[in-house]
Amino acid sequence: MARFSSRFYQSTSSIRYLIYADQEGKIFFGIPYSAAEVQNSLTIERRIQLPDTDIEHTNLPLVRQHPSPNGEVTDVFVPLRHNNKYLGILAIGINPNPTVVNSSNLTRDVTIAVFVAIWAMVILGAVFNALTITRPIKELLVGVKNIATGNFKQRINLPLGGELGELIFSFNEMAERLERYEEQNIEELRAEKAKLETLVSTIVDGAILLDTNLQLLLVNPRARRMFGWEGKDVISENVLDLLPSELTRELSVPLRQIAQEEQESEEIDNKSLDLCETDSGVSPAEFCITLTQPTQRIVRILLTQVFDQPKETLKGIAMTVQDITREVELNAAKSQFISNVSHELRTPLFNIKSFIETLSEFGEDLTEKERREFLETANHETDRLTRLVNDVLDLSRLESSKIYHFHGVDLPQLVEQILRSYQLNAKDKGLELGQELEDNLPLVLGHYDLLLQVLTNLVGNALKFTVSGGRIVIRAYRLKYNPAIPCNKPLVRIEISDTGIGIDPEDQEAIFDRFFRVENRVHTLEGTGLGLSIVKNIMEKHNSRIHLISEVGVGTTFWFDLAVYQENCSSQESVKELKDLPPQVTINPSSLLS
Numbered sequence: 001m002a003r004f005s006s007r008f009y010q011s012t013s014s015i016r017y018l019i020y021a022d023q024e025g026k027i028f029f030g031i032p033y034s035a036a037e038v039q040n041s042l043t044i045e046r047r048i049q050l051p052d053t054d055i056e057h058t059n060l061p062l063v064r065q066h067p068s069p070n071g072e073v074t075d076v077f078v079p080l081r082h083n084n085k086y087l088g089i090l091a092i093g094i095n096p097n098p099t100v101v102n103s104s105n106l107t108r109d110v111t112i113a114v115f116v117a118i119w120a121m122v123i124l125g126a127v128f129n130a131l132t133i134t135r136p137i138k139e140l141l142v143g144v145k146n147i148a149t150g151n152f153k154q155r156i157n158l159p160l161g162g163e164l165g166e167l168i169f170s171f172n173e174m175a176e177r178l179e180r181y182e183e184q185n186i187e188e189l190r191a192e193k194a195k196l197e198t199l200v201s202t203i204v205d206g207a208i209l210l211d212t213n214l215q216l217l218l219v220n221p222r223a224r225r226m227f228g229w230e231g232k233d234v235i236s237e238n239v240l241d242l243l244p245s246e247l248t249r250e251l252s253v254p255l256r257q258i259a260q261e262e263q264e265s266e267e268i269d270n271k272s273l274d275l276c277e278t279d280s281g282v283s284p285a286e287f288c289i290t291l292t293q294p295t296q297r298i299v300r301i302l303l304t305q306v307f308d309q310p311k312e313t314l315k316g317i318a319m320t321v322q323d324i325t326r327e328v329e330l331n332a333a334k335s336q337f338i339s340n341v342s343h344e345l346r347t348p349l350f351n352i353k354s355f356i357e358t359l360s361e362f363g364e365d366l367t368e369k370e371r372r373e374f375l376e377t378a379n380h381e382t383d384r385l386t387r388l389v390n391d392v393l394d395l396s397r398l399e400s401s402k403i404y405h406f407h408g409v410d411l412p413q414l415v416e417q418i419l420r421s422y423q424l425n426a427k428d429k430g431l432e433l434g435q436e437l438e439d440n441l442p443l444v445l446g447h448y449d450l451l452l453q454v455l456t457n458l459v460g461n462a463l464k465f466t467v468s469g470g471r472i473v474i475r476a477y478r479l480k481y482n483p484a485i486p487c488n489k490p491l492v493r494i495e496i497s498d499t500g501i502g503i504d505p506e507d508q509e510a511i512f513d514r515f516f517r518v519e520n521r522v523h524t525l526e527g528t529g530l531g532l533s534i535v536k537n538i539m540e541k542h543n544s545r546i547h548l549i550s551e552v553g554v555g556t557t558f559w560f561d562l563a564v565y566q567e568n569c570s571s572q573e574s575v576k577e578l579k580d581l582p583p584q585v586t587i588n589p590s591s592l593l594s
């Protein structure tokens with residue numbers, strides 16, 4: 001402290017003295033004089049008069065003035081403390097010389113001026129920095145943030161040169177390139193999206209694309225029709241809120257499992273699902289559900305996970321919906337058909353085998369009459385088997401995609417051939433078989449052999465179900481012109497009427513099904529049960545429909561309409577939509593033969 005004080009005293013002319021004293025004012029060190037010499041009994045104890053103010057309890061310097069030969073001297077008393085303990089004071093005597101004072105004032109003024117100038121330069125420098133550096137940097141920062149969010153139209157227009165100007169130019173050039181690249185990518189994405197939507201819209205099955213939150217991203221028109229979403233904005237909606245209740249109940253767990261990637265699609269929990277029965281096997285992500293609204297139908301659902309290009313991240317779920325109601329019905333019909341055919345074939349084969357085995361083993365023990373009866377029975381069963389096989393083949397051929405070419409058919413010739421074929425059978429049963437044909441009937445458009453089979457089946461049924469003394473009539477007459485018929489053609493109606501046992505109303509729809517026979521109920525007559533199914537299919541080939549009206553105990557009339565043949569109108573145009581036309585007349589069962 002002494003060395004520091006000495007250097008400080010020698011470096012300035014404004015300080016007259018520096019004095020260190022204790023709490024009582026006793027001087028223990030001073031400059032330019034000191035009390036640090038050796039103390040003895042002759043040494044004079046030096047003291048300084050402390051200020052009247054209680055300096056011991058203040059932290060602020062105290063100032064006082066006292067006269068001296070060279071003028072007033074200003075004393076500054078600075079309390080000395082260490083660790084909050086008062087140790088004494090430092091008394092500084094300031095030289096009152098005017099020159100020194102003026103010098104001090106000048107120094108103060110210069111210091112203030114320099115301080116003000118420095119701050120002015122700092123402020124001006126900050127303004128310049130804000131105008132030339134900070135603002136462009138902030139603009140660049142905002143531009144980078146906008147580009148990061150996908151706004152490639154961002155530009156910075158500041159007239160700056162140098163490196164900062166080059167940076168701004170490079171930024172604008174980069175933004176322009178990104179904008180062109182984005183437009184090109186967007187155009188390509190739009191083209192790909194249009195291709196995808198066109199492809200999906202042409203799919204006959206319902207196609208739905210979901211994200212991992214089960215929200216709809218894409219729905220094709222087929223799916224909209226199946227679930228009644230036409231005209232509704234369902235995109236971004238949760239699929240479980242839109243599906244029918246049956247689907248929502250059954251698909252909630254599998255969809256959430258796939259969306260959360262809890263397990264692969266082959267491990268989906270399907271204990272509560274009705275899996276589709278197919279010949280190729282069943283995938284656990286494929287199952288069938290029966291819907292009841294708006295109509296009862298069966299749909300097949302296929303759930304497939306959609307991953308990104310590296311096949312690492314799940315991006316969504318593809319949901320395929322197929323209406324397999326017709327497929328299920330056809331499978332059931334096929335099974336029933338095979339079962340019925342097997343049953344129908346087994347019966348005549350069993351009878352033939354039984355009678356032939358009897359003749360082979362016991363032929364010598366049988367009379368000539370018994371052997372003849374056995375052979376006649378076997379022959380009868382063989383004919384029955386032949387009819388059954390022929391009917392099955394005819395039905396299969398008609399239900400195939402084979403195309404028949406239609407020509408002009410002469411109805412009187414066709415009816416005459418039928419009458420010659422069945423006249424003897426009718427006479428043997430005591431039945432009257434006749435015809436009522438309108439004069440000068442025009443040719444009808446059709447296939448001669450197919451129409452011959454129709455009349456053969458219908459007249460054969462009439463002979464089978466009409467008791468002795470009855471009557472069977474084949475009628476043909478023109479109908480009045482109907483403008484709904486294509487090519488402006490009139491129609492010819494053909495009727496086959498009988499006075500047989502009639503058909504119950506509950507059987508009138510079912511008799512056209514395969515293997516359905518009225519004798520199944522009356523248990524008296526035999527047949528294959530395929531005749532009317534063949535008639536129905538032949539009429540569909542002619543784009544017409546077979547109708548019937550019947551009353552139990554009165555009789556039955558089957559009737560259908562055919563278009564008149566014209567050479568300048570194609571066969572397809574002539575028969576188009578004929579089957580959808582409503583009947584033009586109503587037949588009264590009580591006057592069938594009037």
